Amino acid sequence: MAKSDTDAAWVDDDAGPVVRPYAVTRGRAAAKNRYNVISLVRATAEAASPHEIGIAPEHVSIVSLCQRPLAVAEVAAHLSLPLGTVRVLLDDLLAWRLVRVTEPTSTTLPHDDVFEALLDGLRAL
Secondary structure, three states: OOHHHHHHHHEEOOOEEOOOHHHHOOOOOOOOOOOOOOOEEEEOOOOOOOOOOOOOHHHHHHHHHOOOOEEHHHHHHHHOOOHHHHHHHHHHHHHOOOEEEEOOOOOOOOOHHHHHHHHHHHHHO
């Protein structure tokens, strides 16, 4: 097979190089930690060095994106990666202490009186 035929199979002009998510995570399919889609990710360093052992371009991208807090779902959307893949990458970054993940606090629902007043107000419209 000619080199151009091989390249054509792995590169799409619109999408760029095709890399499967399992290749990004080195075959790992599940994260050790459970991250909520609204968990906030914040970088603990200004930049990650791509020369660090085991750090991939996706890791560097997450650290760069998370200079301000971003939800796990937002990180996945910015990188165009599945949530599961981002969760595995976050495990790596946590182990290397390059990010901090803050879980959402549980919110308590308002008292029933608030809902009743809301419904009364809607009915009055």
